[in-house]
Amino acid sequence: MNSTKLIVGSGHAGWRLDRFIAALVPTLSRTRIQSLIRSQHILLQGIAVKPGEKICAGQEVYLLKPPQVVTPELIPESGNLHILYEDKDLLIINKEAGIAVHPGAGMIRGTLAGILLAHCNLSKLGGSDRPGIVHRLDKETSGCLVVAKNDVAHQALSRQFALRAVEKVYLAIVQGILKKSSGVIEAPIRRHPIHRKKMAIARPSEGREAVTFYRLLAVDAGMSLLECRPKTGRTHQIRVHLQHIHHPILGDPLYGKRGRFQRHLLHAWKLSLTHPTTGSWMEFCAPPPADFAPNFAGFF
Numbered sequence: 001m002n003s004t005k006l007i008v009g010s011g012h013a014g015w016r017l018d019r020f021i022a023a024l025v026p027t028l029s030r031t032r033i034q035s036l037i038r039s040q041h042i043l044l045q046g047i048a049v050k051p052g053e054k055i056c057a058g059q060e061v062y063l064l065k066p067p068q069v070v071t072p073e074l075i076p077e078s079g080n081l082h083i084l085y086e087d088k089d090l091l092i093i094n095k096e097a098g099i100a101v102h103p104g105a106g107m108i109r110g111t112l113a114g115i116l117l118a119h120c121n122l123s124k125l126g127g128s129d130r131p132g133i134v135h136r137l138d139k140e141t142s143g144c145l146v147v148a149k150n151d152v153a154h155q156a157l158s159r160q161f162a163l164r165a166v167e168k169v170y171l172a173i174v175q176g177i178l179k180k181s182s183g184v185i186e187a188p189i190r191r192h193p194i195h196r197k198k199m200a201i202a203r204p205s206e207g208r209e210a211v212t213f214y215r216l217l218a219v220d221a222g223m224s225l226l227e228c229r230p231k232t233g234r235t236h237q238i239r240v241h242l243q244h245i246h247h248p249i250l251g252d253p254l255y256g257k258r259g260r261f262q263r264h265l266l267h268a269w270k271l272s273l274t275h276p277t278t279g280s281w282m283e284f285c286a287p288p289p290a291d292f293a294p295n296f297a298g299f300f
Contacts, residue, residue: 004063008055016206017044018051021061030208031191031235041066052206074103074129076118077110084284089153089277090146091116091132094286097142097263102130116147123154135161138236140251143170143268143286148276156276161233169270170228170238171217171288173296174247175256178224182215185241189234198254199236201244210234212241220295223250227269238266267292 012020021033021042028036034051036042043062044053055061082094095101095112102113113131116122122132125148132147134157148154160166188207192198201207211231218225224247228238236255242248243255251261272283288300 003065006061006063008057008059008061010057012055013057015055016051017042017049017053017055017061019205020055021063025063034191036063036066039066040064074108074111074114074117074131077114078118079112079115081115081119082286084144084286085282089149089275090157091120091149092271092284093145093147095137095142095145095268097140097289097291100139101136101145102126102133112145121149123148123151125151125154125158134158135233137268138239138264138266140263141266141268142289142292144168144271144284145268146271146273153276157273160273164231164233165274167270167272168230168233168268170230171267171269171293172226172228172238172242173250173265173293174224174226174242175250176222176224176247177219178216178226178247180216183213185212185214185245186210187241187244189237189240199234199240201240208232208234210237210241212238214242218296218299223295225293225296225299239264262291265292 006024008020018030018033018037021028022030033042037051040048041064043064044055045059046062082096083091084094085092100111103111113133117131124131126133132149134146134148134154137143137145146157148157187210188202188204189199189210190202190207192200209232213229213231215227216224217227230237239249239252239255248256250265251258252264267288268286269288270283270285272281275282
């Protein structure tokens, strides 16, 4: 099996193995690195260890090439698209709750990517299973999503997200009444060490920076409607951060309780970005769906 060998230098002595790999191989995410370590495709001195294993100068780290995963071909599918804006370079979609953005484990059909593929030509930079997908929303999250129609637009949009130049505003309905009318949550996030489908708050040395600004918009019947502006874009960031301050999003079984709600009450309300070819600043707003905020309908 093909492999790459890295030698631990004195400057990296005492580091965690996963942090060392992330520093030397920036094309791999920390989550991907940890997965490769657990599947024994990254070895320390030829031995399988844990992602948090501390390394010593002179040790050898082997990156083994995992077997190629054959992705089933994504096919165009019929479905509804709520298009907020479209031109030759991009689409802005108001995504419905309950539909996955792209195929995942055990799920190939019935995704937004398949419906988009039936609508128009898309960028190929995201891969054959994620055509045009520049960023994603959780399956149960509704609202604004940008899609690239060509590779040039995809590259420009991806750069904006990487530089945090895209402005995203979410609405969240949470449990309880917040004591502060506004605030900022600064807490690093990492994959949960036990529950692999969850994310969790981490120590700075073990997690990735995550910052969320929030503002209280309205209260009703023991619930709070919040405006959330994530500065960073970590997986499940808003959901994890609001649980962290003891106000989990209603209807979220992963970080709170499902209760009487059919889905977690998080909506990507506004999206602002620079057009990838014209350079003009563009702002979009996706009205919340009827199931999202009946108690706060008069607010919008």
